[in-house]
Amino acid sequence: MAMNEQLSLLPEIPASLSVAQVNAYLRELLEGDSTLQNLWVRGEISNLSVPRSGHMYFTLKDRQASLRCVMWRSQAARLSYMPQDGDQVEIHGSVSVYEASGQVQLYADQIRPVGEGLLFQEFNKLKQKLEAEGLFDPEKKKPLPFSPKTIGVVTSPTGAALRDMLNTLKRRYPMINVILSPTQVQGDAAPGGIVAALELLNQYIQPEVILIARGGGSIEDLWAFNDEQVARAIAASDAPVICGVGHETDFTIADFVADLRAPTPTAAAELAVPDQMEIRGILLERIEKLGLNFLDLVKQKRWDLAQMQASLLRRSPEGQLRSSRQLVDELFRQGERAIEHQIELYRTKLKGYSQHIAALNPQMILERGYALVTQPDGSVIRQRSDVEAGDRLNIQVSDGEFGVQVNDKTSK
């Protein structure tokens, strides 16, 4: 009875609808609902696929249910965080129906990791703000000294990070003074402590470089390094700052504002000083050069002398001169042999060091801001005489290489 009445009230609805009509109607209903058009949904990502179109398709699920999701290419390209199957996420978007299949879908425009949501937003907001102020500009990065004498360290006096850094410095380059400026690196007091520790070093010590470091931990543990005051103190530091916080995958605001980011505390210490093996190698190259230069000089003098004697010979009793000439020759030869022997010793030693140095990762040197310049045939450019104007050269830096052309070889 009630049913008949209803039907009679809607005489214009036909006895049956086409599938397309139902789906279009459904779509209109959903898209007219303000809640469904602007919502955050949380769940776990599964069946994520990104075909060649660049659009991102996945299913958001929890224990009871699942929901198909799409993120168009234009939005997916803007993601700062790339989700993976199994990730717990919060997704913003709108719900509608894909009419061709009748599939209800969430059209996503933002994705963020769950729980980290708030912290993550805070992080991005501060990052954008400081970036806009120019605090991360490459031109602002201060150069690092090749071999510092005094290094400031801002970290916990009891942490593993300090132990790791001191061990690394001891091994690589023990000829330095380390000044520890102790601070908490975790908890509410940490940001203020880090700022004060940095300022102490700049005020009283003026070290040539400062390491700010902390070992790995949860994102909350590392949060002091995402503090605005800490970031500003790093930017204001007179001494260049190397930041080594957490593990390779942890990025903090302090990393962005520091003059150099190191993946770990140990790496920060490695980037701060040269390896003594490098230095010993350079020393041996120099002492070999010294010997060769001297040898050249002796050979030159000997040649000059021989010329002089030849001219004398034309005027003097021959026998007498021949014996004195032999004597001088013999003396010079002895001198040369001694020097040659000395050079040979240095060479052998140098070879040992070269092998050692080759075994070290040259990437570390590049990371410190130095570049390797080579000819197309791979030979290394060491001095001005190795290049000619017009030469095309290869420059290798930490993240790859590029080509340049020599346009000027004028003296400095």
Next chain:
Amino acid sequence: MSKKSDPAELNFEQAFEELQVVINELEAGEKPLEQSLTMFERGQALYQRCTDLLDKAELKVQQISDSGELNNFTE
């Protein structure tokens, strides 16, 4: 050669830099033989000084107080 200080008195950077200066001067080859020999020996002494300092170096670690005083730090 202006500097004639005893290599044993030089710090690492001084010895390291002077070694390069000696090499450059010797390479220029403008000095008389006797003086060149002196320079060669000087270079060897400088090299020795650098390696000695490297061999003997011990990392010095101090801790700064809130008032800027330095104390030896022991782990």
